[in-house]
Amino acid sequence: MTSAQPDLDARLAALRDEAARFEPPIATDAAVAAAVRAAARRRPAGRHAWIAWPLAIAASVVIVSFVLRSLGMTPDDARSAVVPPRHAAFTPVVPLAELQANEEAVVVPARVPRMTLAQFGVPIDPARADDTVDTELLVRRDGSLLAYRFVTY
Numbered sequence: 001m002t003s004a005q006p007d008l009d010a011r012l013a014a015l016r017d018e019a020a021r022f023e024p025p026i027a028t029d030a031a032v033a034a035a036v037r038a039a040a041r042r043r044p045a046g047r048h049a050w051i052a053w054p055l056a057i058a059a060s061v062v063i064v065s066f067v068l069r070s071l072g073m074t075p076d077d078a079r080s081a082v083v084p085p086r087h088a089a090f091t092p093v094v095p096l097a098e099l100q101a102n103e104e105a106v107v108v109p110a111r112v113p114r115m116t117l118a119q120f121g122v123p124i125d126p127a128r129a130d131d132t133v134d135t136e137l138l139v140r141r142d143g144s145l146l147a148y149r150f151v152t153y
Contacts, residue, residue, distance in 0.1 A: 090138050090147035099138075099146050108137045109151075117150065 092099050099105075111132040117124050138147040 090136075090149045092147045094146050102140055102146060104141050105138050105146055106141065108139055110135045110137050122150075 112135050114124055114129055114131045114133050116135075117133060134151040136149050136151055137145060139145055
């Protein structure tokens with residue numbers, strides 16, 4: 001042990017005592033906890049409490065719209081912001097060894113129904129379910145599918 005360690009211990013003890021002065025008394029902590037519990041048990045009063053959620057959602061939409069417009073983004077820009085980059089990796093449908101063995105594979109652009117995204121677990125807008133999605137397919141020369149990737153959503 002060095003001679004500086006007892007000095008450090010004394011300074012840390014003094015700091016701990018100083019910080020303890022800033023903690024609220026136990027009675028204050030208990031009162032705050034009781035107020036929080038009471039507020040959690042209360043239900044919103046009034047006949048019009050049901051309108052709070054729709055108003056909150058509408059306010060969120062307005063705020064997001066305002067932010068996007070202030071950034072100069074159009075709806076098409078906002079949609080393309082969530083589109084995976086064109087260099088995104090293909091998702092294989094065959095074992096990787098078979099994929100690597102096919103050196104003559106060809107990338108074929110295709111348009112598939114938007115409902116195909118739902119089959120892969122991607123959420124879709126039901127209003128746009130009839131639209132198509134740009135896709136790239138990696139196929140063998142004989143036409144069998146090796147891998148796919150969605151280019152636009």
